[in-house]
Structures are given as C-alpha cells and as structure tokens.
Amino acid sequence: MINETIQEIAKQSHIDISEISELKSLLTLVKQEASGIGLMISSERMLLMGVHLLAFMRRVTSGEKLPAMDSSLFAEIPPDMLALSSRILEAYGLSGLSAKPDDTEIFLMAVHFETARKLQEEWEQGGHVHG
C-alpha cells in the first residue's frame, strides 16, 4: 500500500528521490505504529497522511514554522494519538534533519490518527467486521 500511496502523491506533485525514501520510512512507521494499537489505516487515509507528511518534511527542510495554536485544542485529541503523532514526526528528526517537532505539527498529524480512530469506531459500532 505504501508504494501505491507514494506513486499517487507523485502523480499530483513533483517529489524528489530523497523525499520518496524519507516518506516511505515515515509511512512504514505509521503503518507499524497504527497496527500496534489495532488502528486500521485505509488506503485513502494513508494518501492523506502521505501528503501531510511530505508537506511536513518540506517545512522542516525549509525551516518554515506553523503558527502557534490555542493550547485548549489539545484537550480535543486523546493523549495516545498525540503521542503517536509525536513518535512519527520525531522519527524524521532522528534522520538528522530536524529539531524536535513543535506542538502544532504534532497536533495536526494527531488529528489524522484521531479521525482514523473515530471512523474505525463508527464502523465497528455499525456491526461491520474488518476483512
């Protein structure tokens, strides 16, 4: 699924070979981490996360900072989703390109995980069984 995700992103915008390698590592980690907590990531969600992570990587490389956000919003996302987001983004930092990700970056990525979790919960409550 990860290779297909990257191919889909590359259809829509230019992506460097070095970016492909980094993005592949991050998406592999997303899949592993999500799987570890029983969170299903659909191919559509993986594409959204891939686009998001590519934009994140580019912000890190260019030094662009997102505006600070209202800290009260953090209460809307469960701590485990924030922690998961933080682990993914810090993994990019571990490759030597980044300082510790700021809170806004962690929050924005965490919303992806929380949305996936909520959709999964709704799906399961609807009596569906994952294939």
Next chain:
Amino acid sequence: MVKKVKVVIGDRLGKGQNVALGVEAAGGIAIVIPGVGADMKVGDVMQAENADFGLSFCGSGGAGALTAKTKYGYSIEYGLRSVEAGITALRKGHRVIGFGFMDTEELGRRMTETYIQLGR
C-alpha cells in the same frame, strides 16, 4: 432573485471565521465547519449544502481537498500559499482548494468575487 454563491470553509484547527467574513463581504454565503479536523469534512458539507466551492486549510490544505476528490469527484488543487494562487485555481475550474493556514478576510472576499465574475 440571483442565487448567492455558497462557500464551505473547513480548517484543521476550527478556524476560518475571517475567510467567512470576506465571503460575506463579497455577497456570498459562508458555511464554516466547526471543530478540530473540519478540513476533512469540506466535501461532505459541500454535497449536503450544494455549495459552489470549498476552501480547506491545514499544513497544505491537502487532506480536505483530497477527501473531497476521492469521495465526490470534485476537481481540486492544494498546497497553495497565496490569494493569487487560489484565484488561479478557481479560474482553472477547481472547486475545492486547499491552502496552508490563511484565515484572512481578503482570501474569502477575492475568491468569492472571482467566482461571481466567472459566472457572468
């Protein structure tokens, strides 16, 4: 009576109120989706409201735009950083447009004015 342009606004952090003021200043109807993760609901709300175009805001605006394309087939562009780029995207025929965080009155106003001009 002339139908007013209807614009859906979704921001990952629940913002977009200034964009909405701009839409209304240009004579449009603004629908701001409330709450965190609102950007990902832009396509759903556009469908429900039969909106003319949608604006999605997050790091790149990609999630809202891509979700709208995947679910409903809207023509999209994202990763935009300026009002001018947004206007160009509208002129190209894109209907869900994704930006980095830009909650400005000018963006809503000029996008709506452009859409109205295109319809004349």
